[in-house]
Structures are given as structure tokens and as C-alpha cells.
Amino acid sequence: MRRGIAAAVAVTAFTISASACSSDSSGSDNAGPVTITWWDTSDATNEAGTYKALVKEFEKANPDIKVKYVNVPFGDAQTKFQTAAGSKGAPDVLRADVGWTPGFAKSGFLTPLDGTPAATEADKFEKNLIEQAAYEDKLYGVPQVTDTLGLMYNRELFTEAGIKEPPATWADLKADMATIKEKTGVDGFAFNPQAYYVMPFLFGENTDMVDARDQKITLNSPAAVEGVDTLNDLLKAPGVRKLDTTSNAYANIMDAFSSGKVAAIVQGPWENANVFKGSAFKDKENLGIAPVPAGSKGQGAPLGGHNLVAYAGSDEAHQKASQKFIAFMTSAASQEKVAVTNGTLPTRKDAYSVKVVSNPGIDGYEDLLAGGVPRQPLPEYSSLYTPLETHLIKIISGQEDTAGGLDKAAAEAKRLLPDYSTS
The missing domain is CATH 3.40.190.10 (Periplasmic binding protein-like II)
Incomplete structure (x- = not known):
């Protein structure tokens, strides 16, 4: 990815x-x-x-x-x-x-x-x-x-804030963000509002966008609602960087992290080379990599x-x-x-x-x-990111409630998978 x-x-x-x-x-x-x-x-x-x-x-x-x-x-x-x-x-x-x-x-x-x-x-x-x-x-x-996705974090900023270990759960990350902001003045976390980056929140509730084996769309399942609610709650917490939904969001978030203006992001190894070009990571050992935090049912990241x-x-x-x-x-x-x-x-x-x-x-x-x-062996799987992302942005921007937005995403997914049932 x-x-x-x-x-x-x-x-x-x-x-x-x-x-x-x-x-x-x-x-x-x-x-x-x-x-x-x-x-x-x-x-x-x-x-x-x-x-x-x-x-x-x-x-x-x-x-x-x-x-x-x-x-x-x-x-x-x-x-x-x-x-x-x-x-x-x-x-x-x-x-x-x-x-x-x-x-x-x-x-x-x-x-x-x-x-x-x-x-x-x-x-x-x-x-x-x-x-x-x-x-x-x-x-x-x-x-x-x-x-795969992991939690990239700035070791120096975590140490300055008195945090000895990377967060194991989303609740831990929520607490750490506030501490980092208070102790260092730097934003503790920034989120990239693309569908791929919400997958750890779904996996953390033991669900996915779809269940190919049972031919069921799970985008609007109770577990998916819980996962997106967890994300939404996190984004409203103290220490999170202001949500960026512009076309330059990805680049803006990476620039902020690489220059030390954000302490942690969820990201993949394809950005290693770019991160190491940033002023905050001239010493490569300052880059910490940890598993994405876990939800209430476990931990997981897309491969x-x-x-x-x-x-x-x-x-x-x-x-x-x-x-x-x-x-x-x-x-x-x-x-x-x-x-x-x-x-x-x-x-x-x-x-x-x-x-x-x-x-x-x-x-x-x-x-x-x-x-x-692993990605489910479903030809339409990647196409499901589109309805999820469309309504994810509306949900985390306050334009739709979580359940209603995911119901709409599932309805759009149904057009791609007409033989599948929905939650």
C-alpha cells in the first residue's frame, strides 16, 4: 500500500x-x-x-x-x-x-x-x-x-514528556497525546483521513469491511461502529492535531511529523526514506516503530x-x-x-x-x-475503500453520525456486491 x-x-x-x-x-x-x-x-x-x-x-x-x-x-x-x-x-x-x-x-x-x-x-x-x-x-x-501499518513515533518527544513506552491501546494513545502537548507544546498525534488508516480501528474490534466467506458486508456492523467511534473520540481529544481533509492532507501530516511538529502518526514503511530526510530524524535512531494500538477486541493492521x-x-x-x-x-x-x-x-x-x-x-x-x-481474496475489496472513505470524512467532520454514515457506506458497497447481505 x-x-x-x-x-x-x-x-x-x-x-x-x-x-x-x-x-x-x-x-x-x-x-x-x-x-x-x-x-x-x-x-x-x-x-x-x-x-x-x-x-x-x-x-x-x-x-x-x-x-x-x-x-x-x-x-x-x-x-x-x-x-x-x-x-x-x-x-x-x-x-x-x-x-x-x-x-x-x-x-x-x-x-x-x-x-x-x-x-x-x-x-x-x-x-x-x-x-x-x-x-x-x-x-x-x-x-x-x-x-503494514505501525505507530511511528518521535522517541525524543516521548522521552521529554516522560513517556517510557509507546501506547499499547487507543486509550493509552489518547492519554499520551494530552501529556505530550502539555509537556512539550507539540501535537501528540495526527490522523490521515483515508480509509486505509481506519482499518486498525476495525481490526481492533475484530471486524473488517466485508466477510467474504459468509458473503456479508460488515461496514455498518456494531463492531465497525464501535471502531469508528473509537477513532472519532480520539480525534476530539486534547493533543491531537487539527483534522486536515484537504487534498494535501497526506503531505502536510508527513511534513509535520518529519519536522518534529507531531509526535506520532499511523504510517507504513514506504515513508521511511522521507521521514529520515526530516529535521527531526537526522539521527535515525530517534524514529520509534510500534504496533498500532489495540482496540477492545485485539490488535491488527492491514498487510x-x-x-x-x-x-x-x-x-x-x-x-x-x-x-x-x-x-x-x-x-x-x-x-x-x-x-x-x-x-x-x-x-x-x-x-x-x-x-x-x-x-x-x-x-x-x-x-x-x-x-x-492479509487482504481478503475478493476482487472488489479495494473498491470498498471508496464508500468507507467518503463517509468516514463526513463522520469525523461532524456531518454524519457514525451509524448513519456507515449505513450509507454499506448501501454503496452493496452496489458493488449485490449478492452480499448487510449488517
Whole structure:
């Protein structure tokens, strides 16, 4: 998962130029190297350079394969790929959010990777991440990077406020916010009002947006109401930063935390590199990483990340080249380089080398992965974030009451899942 979850599920039409897509005929008649196209959805400023360098390494090791690298903004990529795949012009390989994989597979856009060179080391990967890359018992992606949400906190500010341990529950965080504000003058906590960041509040009440096994929408269940009420209560407490619902909310919150104007946020490891650029974290050891606080029924955070998937519309030569490329990009050596340079989490245990875990951000989040809640294997799952976010903002802004707002969100979810019942 990454910046702007809501943008990842927006439905907007885009036209893709043929030059950016696959179906390059080079190599199909054995006249020369095969050229495959890869759409990379990583951050163009802070992450893409590492992947471009790996592409060059791959081409050097595989002179019969050329890779056409295209960086596609994450917020646009889902719809762009759907449009391109529907017209048989998609890239050979896509860096896909884990939430997109089931939907693309159901639509027939992806080719299974079981038994191919791309998946020969599948047993090296975290088991729950492989599960997230599968749909209907077939593997459609290989996990490239992973993430989960944790509580990022400023150790120096916590110490200055006399707080020795990170909060274990939302009630603890509520108390700590007030103490930090009183003792340091700094806001204790800031919340990003996107649906993805409310998931720990739902998991803390042992619920989710939907129950795919029982075919039931649970967005408006009593447990979900309790979870959102917990969040709403927290946001009204002393020491919380004023709620930001502008289009720049995400960047504003990150700037405030990185510069030491906010003591704690709920965030993922994809922001490690940016955080360490901030004035408050010149000493990387000042960054604390803890599990998201627990609700009344327990603790949990969404497990996210990105898979490398292969387009089903490519010919045999491009499929084979794509499989080699996916294997290379998800190898332990490649993942180690990405982790060291970009500060993101590897998806396989053998990539957590001494160099990788020397980054306190990675070391901290690695410990949280075991508690991550896998995405349900439902093609429409990611689309459920849209109605949840629409009404979440209205609820925490005081425009709707919790139960009424979640009832509306569930009704909108019902349009996506007409065969599902609601709470």
C-alpha cells in the first residue's frame, strides 16, 4: 500500500499510447532481443532510480532481453492497466498493489505463474504474502515489497514528556497525546483521513469491511461502529492535531511529523526514506516503530505491498522473458538492494540481511509483519475503500453520525456486491 489509497480505486478513463505498451514485435521471430515493457508504480522521486538500476543489471545478465521501463503514477495505474488490458495493449509486467491482483486475475488480464521460472522460489517468501498474490488457488503475482501499518513515533518527544513506552491501546494513545502537548507544546498525534488508516480501528474490534466467506458486508456492523467511534473520540481529544481533509492532507501530516511538529502518526514503511530526510530524524535512531494500538477486541493492521504480475495478452516469447524478469526483480539480492536504498520491506526472509536490518525503520516494521491482516481474496475489496472513505470524512467532520454514515457506506458497497447481505 502506498500514498492515496482512495486514488488507487478511482474510476477514470485514460488512453494509453501504443509506445508505452507491450506487443513489441522485437524478438518474436528470433531476429533479435525480446523487448518487454514494465510499468513500475513506485515513487518516481525516491524509489524509481533503484529499479532503473536493477533493470540495467538484468539486461546485462540477460542480453537477449530488453526492458522498456515506464514509471506510471500509482494513483493512475489501476485504471490505466484495466483500460490497456481491455484493448490488448497492456505492459508485459506490472507492479501491482496487492489489492488489484484478484480483480485483474478475475478479469483474465493476468497469467498464472505457478510452475514458471518466476515462482521457482515461492517457498522463500512469507506465506501470508504468497496467499495475497493468489486467486482461486492459482498464483498470479510474486511479492516484490510488503508493508503494514505501525505507530511511528518521535522517541525524543516521548522521552521529554516522560513517556517510557509507546501506547499499547487507543486509550493509552489518547492519554499520551494530552501529556505530550502539555509537556512539550507539540501535537501528540495526527490522523490521515483515508480509509486505509481506519482499518486498525476495525481490526481492533475484530471486524473488517466485508466477510467474504459468509458473503456479508460488515461496514455498518456494531463492531465497525464501535471502531469508528473509537477513532472519532480520539480525534476530539486534547493533543491531537487539527483534522486536515484537504487534498494535501497526506503531505502536510508527513511534513509535520518529519519536522518534529507531531509526535506520532499511523504510517507504513514506504515513508521511511522521507521521514529520515526530516529535521527531526537526522539521527535515525530517534524514529520509534510500534504496533498500532489495540482496540477492545485485539490488535491488527492491514498487510499490503506490491506484486509483480504478468499480462496474459503477451505472446509466448514475451511471457518467458517476463517470467525471467520477475524472478530477477524479486530475488533475495534484488530485494536487498531495494531495501537498503529505498527503505522498503523485503517479502522474503533471506533478504533481511545485516545491511537491511541496520535501518531502524525496516528493523521495526519487520517485527510487525507477523501481526499483519492479509487482504481478503475478493476482487472488489479495494473498491470498498471508496464508500468507507467518503463517509468516514463526513463522520469525523461532524456531518454524519457514525451509524448513519456507515449505513450509507454499506448501501454503496452493496452496489458493488449485490449478492452480499448487510449488517
